[in-house]
Amino acid sequence: xxxxxxxxxxxxxxxxxxxxxxxxIELGKEYKVSPTAIYSWIKLYADGTAISFKExxxxxxxxxxxxxxxxxxxxxxxxxxxx
Numbered sequence: 089x090x091x092x093x094x095x096x097x098x099x100x101x102x103x104x105x106x107x108x109x110x111x112x113i114e115l116g117k118e119y120k121v122s123p124t125a126i127y128s129w130i131k132l133y134a135d136g137t138a139i140s141f142k143e144x145x146x147x148x149x150x151x152x153x154x155x156x157x158x159x160x161x162x163x164x165x166x167x168x169x170x171x
Contacts, residue, residue: 094121102126103133109141 112126
């Protein structure tokens with residue numbers, strides 16, 4: 089079975105789709121590419137500053153939790169200072 093070559097634009101598009109939340113297995117099935125190849129493209133083309141969709145959602149969830157904690161502390165502080 090001959091090895092297929094993919095151009096750089098195609099590889100970057102696949103990596104971008106992955107960063108938006110798609111799994112390499114889904115992308116592999118849809119574009120008929122080995123998930124192993126997709127993982128190697130991710131390592132090659134995803135710069136260190138880019139985060140995945142799942143990581144972004146986790147950060148948003150943590151941020152929301154921290155904001156709630158700050159709000160609770162503000163309320164507690166106003167109760168403590170009013171006495």
